[in-house]
Amino acid sequence: MSNKLTILIEGASGAGKTSSFEFLQDQEGVLFLNCEGKELPYPNDFCVFKITDPYQVHAALNKLHAKEQFKHPKSGKMVDIHTVVVDSFTFLMDMYEALYVRTAEDTRGAWGNYGNFIRETMLDKVAKLDVPFLATTHIMVNDDMDTLEKVSRAAIKGSVGKGNGLESYFTTVVYAKQMRLKDIEPFLENASMLTLTEEEKFDERKHVFVTRPARQHSGDRIKSPRGVFEVKDLYTDNNTQMLINHIRKFYGTN
Numbered sequence: 001m002s003n004k005l006t007i008l009i010e011g012a013s014g015a016g017k018t019s020s021f022e023f024l025q026d027q028e029g030v031l032f033l034n035c036e037g038k039e040l041p042y043p044n045d046f047c048v049f050k051i052t053d054p055y056q057v058h059a060a061l062n063k064l065h066a067k068e069q070f071k072h073p074k075s076g077k078m079v080d081i082h083t084v085v086v087d088s089f090t091f092l093m094d095m096y097e098a099l100y101v102r103t104a105e106d107t108r109g110a111w112g113n114y115g116n117f118i119r120e121t122m123l124d125k126v127a128k129l130d131v132p133f134l135a136t137t138h139i140m141v142n143d144d145m146d147t148l149e150k151v152s153r154a155a156i157k158g159s160v161g162k163g164n165g166l167e168s169y170f171t172t173v174v175y176a177k178q179m180r181l182k183d184i185e186p187f188l189e190n191a192s193m194l195t196l197t198e199e200e201k202f203d204e205r206k207h208v209f210v211t212r213p214a215r216q217h218s219g220d221r222i223k224s225p226r227g228v229f230e231v232k233d234l235y236t237d238n239n240t241q242m243l244i245n246h247i248r249k250f251y252g253t254n
Contacts (some may be wrong), residue, residue: 004171004251005132006122007243008089009209010139010154010221011176014066016207017136018087020176020238028072029082031064033057035091047072047079054117056084056094062124064155083244086135087126089166093118097157114158119128122169126241132244137166144180153221172247175222176238193236193246208235209243225250227232 032046069078104110137154154166181204200206211229213222
C-alpha cells in the first residue's frame with residue numbers, strides 16, 4: 001500500500017509554511033501535530049496536539065491505523081480524522097536528537113536510531129495511511145561547487161539528511177516562498193491556482209507555493225508526479241486545501 005497524498009512543504013522561517021494550513025476544510029477532522037510549541041497565527045478549529053516526545057507521533061498514527069477516533073481538545077467530542085499535519089518535521093527531529101541522541105551512551109547507535117525513526121515513520125506509519133499526510137520542514141542552504149549555485153534541502157541531520165534527504169519519502173514536495181509580484185506577474189494571466197488580494201497588491205509581495213523545479217528554482221528539491229503541475233502552475237497560492245484538491249483531481253479520487 002502506498003499513500004499518494006504525502007506532501008512536504010519546505011521553506012525558510014516566515015515563508016508561509018504554517019499559514020498555508022489556514023484554509024483546510026472541516027477543521028475538526030484535521031489532526032495537527034504541533035512540534036514547534038508555538039500557537040498557530042490564525043483562528044482554527046484543528047484537533048491540535050502539542051508533541052513533547054517524537055514517539056507521540058507514532059502513537060497518533062497507530063490510532064489512525066486502528067480506525068480510532070480522537071478527542072477534540074476544544075469541544076471534547078470524538079472526531080474522525082481526515083487529514084494529518086506535522087509542523088514541523090525539523091523540530092520533531094530536533095526533539096528526537098535532544099531526548100534520545102544527546103543523552104545516549106552509544107551516540108553512534110543513537111544516530112542510527114534517529115534515521116530508523118524517520119524511515120519507520122514514513123515507510124510504515126505514513127505509507128499505510130488512507131488520508132492526506134502533510135508536513136513542513138525548515139531548509140538548509142549550501143553552495144554546490146559543481147554548479148556554483150545555491151542548493152537547499154530539508155534541515156534534517158544524520159544519514160537521511162546527508163543522503164537522499166527527507167524529500168525522498170514524499171510524493172510531492174513544494175517550496176513556500178514570499179515573492180515579489182513582478183516576478184510572478186507573467187504567470188497570473190493563465191494560472192488556475194494563483195490569485196491576488198488587495199493587500200498583496202498593495203504590499204507588492206505574495207506568499208506562494210513553488211511547484212516545479214524551474215531554472216530559477218533549480219537548487220530546490222521540488223518534485224511531484226509527472227503531469228500534476230503544468231508550467232502555468234509554477235506558482236500557486238500557498239493554500240494546502242487547494243493543493244490537496246488539485247492532486248486528488250489528477251488521480252481521479254475524491
